[in-house]
Amino acid sequence: PNDIAGLIEADRAHVWHHLSQHKPYETIDPRIMIEGRGMRLWDATGKEYLDAVSGGVWTVNVGYGRESIANAVRDQLVKLNYFAGSAGSEPGARFAQKLIEKMPGLTRVYYSNSGSEANEKVFKMVRQLSAQVHGGKKSKILYRERDYHGTTLGVLAACGQPQRASHYGPFPEGFVEVPHCLEYRNQYPDAPHYGIAAANAIEEVILREGPDTIGLLCLEPVTAGGGVIAPPEGYWPRVQEICAKYDILLHIDEVVCGLGRTGTWFGYQQYGVKPDFVTMAKGLASGYAAISCTVTTEAVFEMFKNDPSDPLNYFRDISTFGGCLAGPAAALENMRIIEDEDLLGNTTRMGERLRANLLALQEKHAAIGDVRGVGLFQGAELVADRTTKEPLAEAKVQAVVAHCMKNGVIIGATNRSLPGLNNTLCLSPALIATADDIDAITNAIDAALTEVMG
Ligand code: PMP
16 A cells, blocks of 8 residues: 555554554554465565464464455355345355255254354353243353353353453353363362363252253363363263253354364364354354354254244344355355365364474473464463463563564464463464464464573
């Protein structure tokens, strides 16, 4: 752009950036991103970056500048851009069919526009089933410490990161927290098996609350912003057992891990879990259109038909832009790319490389306390002291991120300004990453840690 100063001026004067703090003008991040291609981005000053976080928040899974997605969206918009309400659509039907092929056991796809919205649909469905099928029982929703499910007041009630929810209450009632499953910060040091102990902690909450009060357990397959927490071994099978035992529906929030980020279409497929609800958003169309899906089983769908004499016996919910056909058109092409380019295979291979590189860095840098993750979603928790595991101060974590940025590599860190949750470096490059890209990312972290930690 030829008027960079004007652009920056307009941005500073009028745009309230997400997650921004009110800082002195001079210290505000001066970047305005202008262009992207593959794994690379250019800002308004022409500076080039290698993007190790897929658009900041793990979204652009197939990379920037995909003309085939843009063309698919264009063709759909010219043919029919929008029709909402109870009617179906061509890309909506086609994409739902393709998606369901990848999700054995699930049959129904409900469209909306954001991860928060997709999750809130599940919570509403559970509340309606409680009223309509369970006589007011089974209305409570369990969520896990450190997990995040979105930003609206409804889903913030299920937020395992208390600092994010503080100041926004009162929230809807009946949301209950279960403990996290981060083995590095083991809450059950005397238990013989961490994964089983962490799952059993969920059962304890269920028994305390009363199993017939609980309708849903909502979990991230791999906790993302709360610390890049891959579930410990043995955890998921036990969680599944507990849900079955107490007749609790299992909702897996795949907003980050779907589609493909862990090397399978969905994170839960790494663990053989059988969910009743799956939600997805970010990687569903890789940021080429706003779309989210709430996917469920025929059994859940059928439950809404339990009482045909009740005129309100259907899911009374609508999403205006769930009717925008750019979404499923983009999602269809996004899925074709992942299949045709074997991006699931690439994610597994490159994820292993990223993990191996990070483990090698851990040998060299005492600040890396733990390396964890699945596929191309890896984290490195930074600590001030390996023995006490005291989290590294946020200023230092951010200095590592800033050093990489200065050297043209965009990495992430979990949850800025949330004490105790802000010290894990977060790597989630696009699923097209090459070995050279992966090495460039970890080399940048190596240099940054050397500089910042001395
Ligand atoms: N669930 C998870 C696991 C997320 O990480 C996010 C977003 N970071 C959301 C839900 C909310 O998605 P959205 O911002 O699209 O509402």
